[in-house]
Amino acid sequence: MPGFSQLSVSSQDSRGTKRKWVPEEDVALVACMVDLHNVGTFNTDTGFNVSYLNELERMLEIFLPHAMLKAKPNLESIIxxxxxDSAIVYDMLSEKDNSGFGWDKHRQLVVAEDTV
Structure with missing residues (x-):
């Protein structure tokens, strides 16, 4: 699907050059975001509050000390x-106007009409 990207994507660092996210960084980022959500300190009704990027930066520095991931622009960009991407997947799999895609609950996989 055009415009759809993987979690391991490039983001810009402070010098404006692109960097490639590696799977280890993806896993650490998701784990830290889940921790922030579960703790509740940085969670609000509409999403994380403003200071969560700085806290994510601090957390990731512990897990990945040599990655040098910064709140802005690295974390801001990947989030x-x-x-x-999650909006694209949600729209693709939603019951309304799903463009021929759907989710098979029994087989736990994405299905598509033959024309897709």
Whole structure:
């Protein structure tokens, strides 16, 4: 699907050059975001509050000390990408206007009409 990207995507660092996210960083980022959500300190009704990026940066520094991931632009960029991609998947699998895609609950996989 055009515009759809993987979790391991490039984001810009402070020098404006692109960096490639590696699977280890993906796993650490998701684990830290889940921890932040579960603790509740940075969670609000509409999503994480403003200071969560700085806390994520601190947490990731512990798990990945040599990755040098910064709140801005690295974390901000990848989270924006995650939001966009999750919206694409949600729309693709939703019951309304799903463009021929769907979710098979029994087989636990995405299904598509033959024309897709």
């Amino acid at each position: 924006r990408t995650l939001k966009r």
